[in-house]
Amino acid sequence: MKFLIFTCFLMFSLNNYGQSVIADPAINQVDVANIDHTVLNASSIPLDNALELKIPIYNYDLVNGLPQGSCKIKIGLGSKMILDPQFNLSSLPSSAYFNWTFDTGSGQGQITGDLKKDLPPNYSDNVILKLIGNLQGNSTITTNFLVTNHNTAIVLSDLNPTNNNSFLAYTIVPAGPLPVTFTGLNVVNKGCVIDVDFFTQGEINVNKYEIEVSKDGVNFINTGVITAANLSKYSYSFSIKDAFKAPQVFVRIKSLDKDGKFQYSGTKSVKGECQNDWAVGVYPNPAKSVSRIVLIAKQGQFNGKYGITLADMAGKILLVKEMNLINATQFYLETGNVSAGQYIIKISNIKDGQSSILKWQKY
Numbered sequence: 001m002k003f004l005i006f007t008c009f010l011m012f013s014l015n016n017y018g019q020s021v022i023a024d025p026a027i028n029q030v031d032v033a034n035i036d037h038t039v040l041n042a043s044s045i046p047l048d049n050a051l052e053l054k055i056p057i058y059n060y061d062l063v064n065g066l067p068q069g070s071c072k073i074k075i076g077l078g079s080k081m082i083l084d085p086q087f088n089l090s091s092l093p094s095s096a097y098f099n100w101t102f103d104t105g106s107g108q109g110q111i112t113g114d115l116k117k118d119l120p121p122n123y124s125d126n127v128i129l130k131l132i133g134n135l136q137g138n139s140t141i142t143t144n145f146l147v148t149n150h151n152t153a154i155v156l157s158d159l160n161p162t163n164n165n166s167f168l169a170y171t172i173v174p175a176g177p178l179p180v181t182f183t184g185l186n187v188v189n190k191g192c193v194i195d196v197d198f199f200t201q202g203e204i205n206v207n208k209y210e211i212e213v214s215k216d217g218v219n220f221i222n223t224g225v226i227t228a229a230n231l232s233k234y235s236y237s238f239s240i241k242d243a244f245k246a247p248q249v250f251v252r253i254k255s256l257d258k259d260g261k262f263q264y265s266g267t268k269s270v271k272g273e274c275q276n277d278w279a280v281g282v283y284p285n286p287a288k289s290v291s292r293i294v295l296i297a298k299q300g301q302f303n304g305k306y307g308i309t310l311a312d313m314a315g316k317i318l319l320v321k322e323m324n325l326i327n328a329t330q331f332y333l334e335t336g337n338v339s340a341g342q343y344i345i346k347i348s349n350i351k352d353g354q355s356s357i358l359k360w361q362k363y
Helices: 002-016
Strands: 019-021 026-027 033-036 050-059 071-077 079-083 098-103 110-115 125-131 135-149 155-158 165-173 181-190 193-202 207-214 219-226 233-239 246-257 263-273 280-283 292-299 302-312 315-327 332-336 341-349 354-360
Touching: 033 165, 033 332, 050 071, 110 125, 135 155, 181 246, 181 263, 193 246, 193 263, 207 233, 219 233, 233 302, 280 354, 302 332, 315 332
Parallel strands: 019 155
Antiparallel strands: 026 050, 033 050, 050 125, 071 110, 071 135, 079 125, 098 110, 135 165, 181 193, 193 233, 207 219, 207 246, 246 263, 280 292, 292 332, 302 315, 302 341, 341 354
16 A cells, blocks of 8 residues: 555656746836826935835746746845835735745845746736835845746746846935826827826926827827926827827826926826717718719818818729818819719818718719
């Protein structure tokens, strides 16, 4: 009987020993924000200010998970920050997979997450820690997602070891009032124009605001500037140009102080494609023996420069015309002596790209 038990144990051990898996643990860029989620300029973090440290963690592999005991996450807070004493590491959503501990034995706050359960494929989460800047001066936050294989029978190999680290240099400065607090951001798509409204309070020493737009939520470009005027609400509108067209665009506000410091609002997303919020009708339809028709605005008015095309059902364009219209509810379009059949009429606002397409029949 003992021999049988030993044989089964040996076979189990041999079956598991030497097994390996390839996956991709990763850490993305870390950010420091106020507790209202406003991103801070890391070069001027106020002393004794409550902060949030956001660390995006991933397993990018779509098939393989990370085996239990194969990895550790290590977060060094640098010499000028501490973990908020009121913050409970076990409250992190990722505690289902990681056992989080904190110590200061290395001369700085060190947080370690030991993988206690297989991390699924295609996993993503933000580890958000509550911190306090407790000493003035410069230091660096370091984050590492390490493959250690310290407590597992399955050996993990890292598909891309270049994406396991992220660093953030920071400076704790004397405490003082923050220059501005963003209290709201609204972004609305109206046709081919995006309206942006944002709300502030406590505006001190602010020079201007920049409206920044991104198609991927990572790479932002400046699309407009508003001079600060100590208001509680600011508004700005911009057209959806080709550079911004995407299923979704992301918008944020950057405040720039007179002394060169800056910070960001939160980010909002909105559809980045022209939305038809008006409709056009055609009369008569169907038509008999006519050489011109009437295009009618069912909502609003025609106001601007418009391009009109008439095409047959095979896509052959038979007519191209441009018209300048001012506060018009309808206009005539000369169709000429086109033969009987079905046609497609497209009318587009040349300035903002807004368009409407309709079918017209002649018999």
